[in-house]
Amino acid sequence: MLKDKIEKHLLEIQKPSRYIGGEVGSVIKDKSKVDVRFAFCFPDTYDIGMSHLGMKILYSLTNERENYWCERCFAPGLDFEAIMRENDIPLYALESLDPIRDFDFIGFTMQYELSYSTVLNMLDLAGIPIFAKDRTNELTQIVVAGGPCVCNPEPLADFFDLFILGEGEEVNLELMDLYWEMKQQGADRISFLRRAAQIGGVYVPQFYEFSYKEDGTIAKVTPKEGAPAVVKKRIIKNFDQVYYPENFVVPFTEIVHDRVSVEVLRGCIRGCRFCQAGFIYRPFREKSTDTICRETRCLCENTGYDEVSLASLSTSDHFDIDNMLTKLIEYTEGERINLSLPSLRVDNFSEALLEKIKRVRKSGLTFAAEGGTQRLRDVINKNVSEEEIMSTCRIAFEGGYSAVKLYFMMGLPTETDEDIVGIAELAQRIVDLFYSIENRPKGRGVQVSVSCATFVPKPFTPFQFEPQDTREEIERKQKLLLDSVKTKKIKVSYHDPNVSQLEVILAKGDRRLCQVIYAAWKKGCKFDSWSEHYHFDKWLEAFAECGVDPAFYANRRFGYDEILPWDHLDYFVTKDFLIRENKTAHQSVTTPNCRLKCSACGVSKEMGGACFDKGKSCF
């Protein structure tokens, strides 16, 4: 039995409870009564993957169906991987401890580009052919992927049988239903894929042929086998009523987000022009306060967690935020539960609510300012003014805080040295503000942390056409920022520009990258998001060997009329709108948020009606 083989080695590795299942809340079924088995794979370690909300939702949802069984699977740490390879332990799922190669579906969630090489490693560990074309024509082992990254799935196209675009709550079950129906009829893989391609939201990459122009850009994308020319993403129309789990798997070992997480809204009204989530998850939909409170209570009681956090892109944009927080705080305080409130703007709250939030909020104060000057913030449509930043900092300092963390991006479109120096100046004004406040926290100095990421242009954003700064340029700007900071009260940190460069290539790449990813994995690349495992030199070798120029994807401006690798996928936001927004950005003009004024991005047309009615979301 595989279990005995695994257990033989568990005490030789770190945190063994991650590899043996048995957690409270995990779902065990009788194999003989199950028709379709789905291995939900997260291409990173347990600690990261178990924190992912989407997995929790789809896990519970699938397992509600008696004859379907969804299990979890993560990438093993390097220590366990070595043992697995040495002892012929194939990658297995945590509920049954059965090898995932025997499953009907092997589904990956693609949350970040730097996990692509890990997918290949997991398929290899599982003993599943890495290229879709090498898999048997039998109806089994269907390798699928979903998640935000598959809005441009082309760099992964050769490895997957199909991609699921948009939200999985409905389409996942439709796929499994079709599979079970065809399995009973004795159908083969190709005929299943042909019919699957007719389901809304399902993209079967082998049915699309790409041809290229001499300059390397795409000439044409031709659908085959009756597959639709354009595949539309799936979306949940009645968000307040959508399935939400009543229980989570509660891990023994500590994970990154070790708490109950309740989704309060999906999508975002803001339209920051660099933010992919802000566009691909449209329209903005919110749950009612009653639903949020009920789900919070239910999950806290069933899991035993004493911490709950609200999941959303911007919690403060909830239409009933005051009332919702008041009710939640009432419940969590009574039950001695910690309420954590990430992504919360506090500038427009009432005194009374602010008092309550201060009581429950332990984390420091963070701000995503993103740009160092108002001009640049207008370019990126980050609707936060310096006044707001200052007034929130004032409230925070008066309330006893003495540390502020600011997030910025470097290499944004139209950015000049003035904008970089502006970051340092803004941080300095916050330091000055602190010392100007009479009732500031005594006995402590102020600490302003400035964290700078490198801008990564992403598909389905108005900046999808933009080039990324070269590494040399980013390094010059980083140095300029460091030189502009004049006090130890401001601490600057930034990301490795080599990492951001790979991110943009994988985000905006096309099918020709599949070979590069394969070559990089062959050279040992995996866990690229872990700085200690990141080997940019190996990636560069892989690019060179495959004859692919990284700069073509990273540092080239994509034309408005160019066929982009993701143009045949429809995320409801039209390309015309993205072009319009791109032009507006270059004029430093902002676009109002969706609640204030609709900018006709194309989403409401797909939804069949306006997104908002009297300030409340319609879906």
Next chain:
Amino acid sequence: MIRVRAVFEKKGRAKYISHLDLNRCMLRTFRRSRLPIWYTEGFNPHPYYSFALALSLGFESNCEIMDFNITDDNMSMEEIRDRLNAVMPEGMRIVSAAPQRLKITAITSARYSFSLVTEDAAGLFEAVKTTLAQPELLIEKKTKKGIKTVDIRPDMKVISCEATDTGVDMVMDLPAGTQTNYNPTLFVEVLKKFTQIPFTAEKFCRTGIFCENNEIFS
């Protein structure tokens, strides 16, 4: 307020829950049970519960001890036990809940069973006998003050030692409690000095916790 002492099992997959993780795991178990557990007072109140002895990662046990307080004086021990068992993770079970009788400091020793597995069962059995016949068994033990050489033989009480088809099954008592704690792996370490025969030690299980005069701690 009732002061409760629970005896619980930690078996099967639960043996991979580390001591640190066990703390978190019990906190959530208490919350799921919704028992009125007593919270500490002060700046950062938290539910109070404590374990008598730490158990090594990978060891099973029949007899782990956990103390806590229940604020409802009218609650029966059976109810406390059953409500916890209804929400315990797989492999863990409250065997009994009873009022706390002795102080934790009364613990003097613990009993362990384990198996030595080898190709050469007879040879290993001889080696175990030779080892046990030594007047002293010196090992290097890490303490807070650095590495120290100690003789574990006088404090080691062999309860049984049987040859099996696959090796040797052993049961022994070792000092435990707030003063000295010996782990049965210390014996395994020493045995390796007396024999070249390759073997592995497995199925470690704590089977009893005792105080003076071999009385079962409760």
